[in-house]
Amino acid sequence: MVEMLGVLGGGQLGNYFVLAAKIMGYQTAVLDPDPNAPAGLNADLHIVAPFDDLDALRKLASLCIAVTTEFENPPVSSLEFLAQHVTVRPSPAAVAIAQNRREEKQFCQSVGLLVAPYDVLETEEDAERIRRDGILNTHLNPFRTPLIMKTSRNGYDGKGQRHIHDFSEISKQWAAFGKVPCIVEQKIVLDAEFSVILARSNSGEIAVFTPTHNVHVDGILDLSFVPSSINSQLLEQGKSSAVIIAEELEYVGVLAVEFFVSENTLFVNELAPRPHNSGHWTLDAARTSQFEQQVRALIGESLGNPSMTSSAVAMVNLLGDRWFNGEPHFNLLRGDASTHVHLYGKKEPRPGRKMGHLTTTGDDANAVALRAQSLRDAITP
Ligand SMILES: Nc1ncnc2c1ncn2[C@@H]1O[C@H](COP(=O)(O)OP(=O)(O)O)[C@@H](O)[C@H]1O
Ligand SMILES: [Mg+2]
Incomplete structure (x- = not known):
């Protein structure tokens, strides 16, 4: 059966x-x-x-x-x-941590990993403390403006976030969020972003994909490419940090960890207890895709080989905005064996909505990243 x-x-x-x-x-x-x-x-x-x-x-x-x-x-x-x-799989306890920004940050700190300076905003007292310490600029205040206020739950693709330029705005902006539990985070200078996606089986076996270099536009992932040009020590540190997180959570399944690089320092941004948009390239350029690993971990089988099948690969998202003047000219990509278009079957192409993605493989990460973007432009009506 x-x-x-x-x-x-x-x-x-x-x-x-x-x-x-x-x-x-x-x-x-x-x-x-x-x-x-x-x-x-x-x-x-x-x-x-x-x-x-x-x-x-x-x-x-x-x-x-x-x-x-x-x-x-x-x-x-x-x-x-x-x-x-x-x-x-993964366990309800692991998902509970990943779905709440405060718990996610506190967990990362508890296992010795750095996160961007932040404070918890859940009560009127919190709002007053952040405002007062910020305005007085006391040593108690861990950060400076600009800040990003993020709802602790249900944010994605930059939704549930507000930029704050002055501490006096805290209460007003929080009220605009309906005073739901939030965190307030320092907006850091981003030198680069990358993600580490791994799978962990119930026997504790771990398979880590090559770290993916990510570029976001307006809080939404725009471009991913592999291998990343980021300093290899930081990439290795990202891989070992993701392994620490998976082991400490006794995680079973596919886990994605987003990292910020700022002035040669690594910060954990957030965790996703599932395959990740930045790992879509594994469908076209890895021996085992992140989704096959998800199935393998779920059924308790040994994991597949995560290594790459081409020297370099890039992925760009196709947002609904690209449909503004009509359907993209996908026919222009026919005959290009190194390029794949994936469409998700969504009927309504709303702005910012992920409708599909395009992947292209080659020898050099910079070259494929540029090619993916120009192919996307070329098919946009
Ligand atoms: N503290 C920050 N400093 C600078 N940029 C940030 C910060 N937080 C978020 N961003 C930018 O916004 C993007 C989306 O934020 P993130 O917290 O990952 O939320 P989401 O759940 O929407 O992915 C990040 O990938 C990054 O480009
Ligand atoms: Mg994110």
Whole structure:
């Protein structure tokens, strides 16, 4: 009998999980309230229900041998409920940390890793303390403006963030967020950003992908390329930091860790308890993709070889903005065997919405990064 694997969330990451599971001989079930969710198109079963619907969760648990998640924000109570009936990887406890910026930062600090200077903003007293210490510029104040206020939960692609130029704005800006729990972080000078994606199996085996150099525009990932030109010591430090995080969390699954490089110092930005946009190149240029690793870790198999199949690869995202004057001219890419276009099957091309991505491989990271961007421009109407 063909066994079934489950995933919470039906976005493009869920869809690639479904496709990877399919070619490994599994059926899949997706839980997502959106009837048009991309993963629903390829899954054997799409349960259209809210993530906290107990009947839906019961159904998922009864049909599947194991369940994972494709986004960081499923209710932890849902994961805990599932875990009473079926294997859930990564653990609800690990997802709980990754879905809350405060806990994520406190966890990283507790295992000896640096994060950008920040303060917690959850109460009126917090707001007053940050404002007063900032304005008085006391030694208690760990940071200086500009700051970025980030909601502790549910932020993605730069959403749930506000830039603060003066400490006197803290209360007003926090009120504009409805006074939900936030963190306030120093805006640091970013020399570069990179991410480390790894998989860890339930036996403790770890496979780390080559670190990916990332460029964000307006808080959204725009370009990723490998290998990165960042100082190799910092990249190695990123890899060992990601391994520390995975081991300390007793993590099972695919974990992505985003890093900032500022003045030769490494800061952990955030964790994603799932495959990551910056790892999409592994679909076209690694012996094992991040999604195959996700399936392997979920079912308790040994991990695949994460090494690259080409010397260099670059990926650019295709946001809905590129559809503004009509559908991109994908036909222009036909015949280019080193370039792949991935479309997620989303019907509505809204600005900032990830509609797909384009990957191109070659010999040199700088050259492929430039080529990916110019190909994207060339197909944009
Ligand atoms: N403290 C900071 N200093 C400078 N740039 C930042 C800072 N925080 C975020 N950014 C920029 O915004 C991007 C998105 O922020 P991030 O905290 O990763 O949120 P998201 O969950 O939306 O990815 C980062 O990749 C980086 O380019
Ligand atoms: Mg991020």
